[in-house]
Amino acid sequence: MPFHIAWYIPQRLIYVRLAGHITPADMTAGSARLVDCLDEGTPLVHLVVDDRDLESTPTSLAQVRNALQFLRHRSLGWVIATGSASPMFRFVTDMLARALRLRARRYATVAEALAFLQAQDATLDWEQARPAVLPGAESAS
Numbered sequence: 001m002p003f004h005i006a007w008y009i010p011q012r013l014i015y016v017r018l019a020g021h022i023t024p025a026d027m028t029a030g031s032a033r034l035v036d037c038l039d040e041g042t043p044l045v046h047l048v049v050d051d052r053d054l055e056s057t058p059t060s061l062a063q064v065r066n067a068l069q070f071l072r073h074r075s076l077g078w079v080i081a082t083g084s085a086s087p088m089f090r091f092v093t094d095m096l097a098r099a100l101r102l103r104a105r106r107y108a109t110v111a112e113a114l115a116f117l118q119a120q121d122a123t124l125d126w127e128q129a130r131p132a133v134l135p136g137a138e139s140a141s
Contacts, residue, residue, distance in 0.1 A: 002023075012124055012125070013046050016048065020055050035069060041075055045076060054085050061092050061095055071100050078117060
């Protein structure tokens, strides 16, 4: 599976991990799942997208924009990317974020992304955080 989607803070913060080779069909399926989560969540719902294991994605801005319908969802808050995606993927996602006027940032690590969100949204209940959804959580204890 090229993506993993889980609630980090139920109904408020979604963790998305991208891995391997992602096709337009994968993007469409992942987007549909994120729309379901955004519908279920309490606005604003933020995303942390971890792309450190991403190997390839479509590079057409039109393909990506058409596949990622969740980016237009009324409940979407911040979209924070982490990791070291390819320069082409970063270029396409940066252009898309600007075109759609998204609240978007990129940080090197998930920890930095979470710290940013903690500073930005005082309504997030960090006591409900589920760190076990993050990779490596099982080996951290």
